[in-house]
Amino acid sequence: MTAVSVSGVTKVFNQGRADEVTALSDVDLTVGAGEFVSLIGPSGCGKSTLLRLVADLIAPTTGEVVVAGKPAPKARLDQDYGIAFQQAGLFEWRTVRRNVELPLELRGQSRAARRARAEEMLALVGLDEFADHYPAQLSGGMQQRVAIARALAVQPPLLLMDEPFGALDEMTRERLQTELLGICAKTGTSTVFVTHSISEAVFLSARVVVMSPRPGRITATVDIDLPTPRDENVRQSPAFFDAVTTVRKALRAAA
Ligand code: ADP
Ligand code: MG
Numbered sequence: 437m438t439a440v441s442v443s444g445v446t447k448v449f450n451q452g453r454a455d456e457v458t459a460l461s462d463v464d465l466t467v468g469a470g471e472f473v474s475l476i477g478p479s480g481c482g483k484s485t486l487l488r489l490v491a492d493l494i495a496p497t498t499g500e501v502v503v504a505g506k507p508a509p510k511a512r513l514d515q516d517y518g519i520a521f522q523q524a525g526l527f528e529w530r531t532v533r534r535n536v537e538l539p540l541e542l543r544g545q546s547r548a549a550r551r552a553r554a555e556e557m558l559a560l561v562g563l564d565e566f567a568d569h570y571p572a573q574l575s576g577g578m579q580q581r582v583a584i585a586r587a588l589a590v591q592p593p594l595l596l597m598d599e600p601f602g603a604l605d606e607m608t609r610e611r612l613q614t615e616l617l618g619i620c621a622k623t624g625t626s627t628v629f630v631t632h633s634i635s636e637a638v639f640l641s642a643r644v645v646v647m648s649p650r651p652g653r654i655t656a657t658v659d660i661d662l663p664t665p666r667d668e669n670v671r672q673s674p675a676f677f678d679a680v681t682t683v684r685k686a687l688r689a690a691a
Contacts (some may be wrong), residue, residue, distance in 0.1 A: 437505070439594050440467040440490055441566055443554065445499030447485050456489035459485040461651035463499070467626055469593075472617070473631045474637035474644045476683065478691065482652025483630040484522075489600050490628060491519055504593060515543070518587035519595035522602060524579035526571040526586075533567040536586045541591065557585035560615060562608075577604045584612065591623050598630040612670075616668055634687070638679045639666060646683065648690035656686040 447460040466611040467473045475483045488494045489501050492508035503511035511517065518539070526535045545553070546676050557563045561581035563574075571579050580603050587595060601609045604655045617640060620627055637644045638660055646656040661678050662670055670676055 437469040437675075438466055438502070439504065440628060441500075441502040442486070442490065443500050443502075445486075445489060445496045445501065446601050447482070447494070448490060448497045451497065458651040460489075461653050463652070463654055465641075465645060465654065467628055469626055470620075470624045471643065472620060472627045472629065472641050474631055474641040475647060476631055476634065476637045476644055476687065477647030477652070478649050479494070479632065481649050483632075484598050485652065486562065486647075487596050487628060487630055490587075491517065491596050492545040492690040497563075498526065515539070515590070516592065517596050518590055518592035519586040519596045519598075520583045520600040521684050522600075524576075524583040524674065525569070526579055526582055529570050531568050531570055532563060532574070532582050533569060535571065535582055535587050539586060539590045553589055554585075558582075560588070561585045561612065577608065580604060581608075581612070584616075586653045588619060591625070593625060595620070595625055595627045595629075597627065600629075601631075609636070610671075612669070616640070621665060634680050634683050635671075638662075638676060638683060639671060644683050646686040646690055658683050658686055 442463055445460060445463045449457045449459055463486060470656040475486060477483055489496055490503060492512040501508040504516040533554050536557055537550040540550040541552060544569045555564060558567055561584055563578060563581055566574060580600060584600055601612055613636065629640060641660050644660060645654055647654045662675055
C-alpha cells in the first residue's frame with residue numbers, strides 16, 4: 437500500500453498574470469505505508485505547497501495526487517490524514533481540551549471517549565494542566581503542541597506536518613520528535629514532514645527529500661540508514677553526523 441503518490445505535479449499560482457509563479461515543477465513523490473519522509477529545502481522552494489496539494493487544500497495545475505489509494509479530494513472527505521501546520525490554527529473560543537476533541541466530535545465519538553483521548557494526547561505533549569485554558573492564554577509553542585495533540589488524536593493513517601516544531605524550544609522539540617516517532621511506529625502512521633532543520637529531518641526520517649529553489653523541484657532523495665527505534669544516542673552517533681553532512685551537501689548542490 438502506498439500512502440501518498442504525487443506524479444508529474446506542477447503548481448502555478450496566478451497563472452497568466454504578471455505575478456505568476458511556478459511554485460512546483462514536475463514533482464514525483466511516493467510515500468510508502470508507515471514510512472516517515474521529510475521535505476527539506478530553502479524558504480520559498482514549495483515545501484508547503486507540496487504538502488497543501490497532498491492535503492487537497494489546493495489543486496495541482498498539472499499532474500496527479502493520490503492519497504491512501506484515492507484522489508486527494510476523496511481522501512480529504514474521508515479524513516484519511518491529520519494535519520499540523522506552522523500556525524497552530526486553533527479555535528480561540530474553544531478550550532484546549534475542546535480543540536483536541538474537535539476531530540473526534542466530527543467523527544461522532546462519544547463524550548467520554550473524546551475526553552479520555554484528549555487527556556491522553558494533552559499529557560503526551562505536556563499540557564494536561566492546561567486543558568481548560570483558552571488558546572490565547574498559551575504561548576506560541578504551547579499552542580503548537582495543542583495542534584499536534586489534535587492532529588494525533590484520531591490516530592490518522594497519514595500525518596501531514598509543516599514545520600510543526602519550528603516555534604518550540606530545543607528541548608521540547610527533541611522530546612516531541614522522539615514522541616512522534618514512537619507514536620508513528622506504534623500506530624504504523626505514514627508521515628510527510630516539512631522542515632528546514634537538517635538535523636530534525638535526519639533524526640526523524642527514513643528518507644529525506646531535498647528540494648531546490650524556484651521552481652521547486654526534487655533534486656535528491658537521501659535514505660537515512662540509522663537504527664530504529666531512534667533514541668537520544670542516535671543524535672550523538674557518527675552515522676547521524678554522516679547523514680547530516682550528506683543532506684547538507686545535497687542542499688548546497690540544489691541551491
Ligand atoms: P516553502 O514552504 O518551501 O517556504 P511555499 O510552498 O510556501 O514555500 O511557496 C512556494 C512559492 O509559491 C513561493 O514563491 C510563494 O511565494 C508562492 N506561493 C505560495 N502560495 C501562494 C499563493 N497562494 N499565491 C501565490 N503564490 C504563492
Ligand atoms: Mg512553508
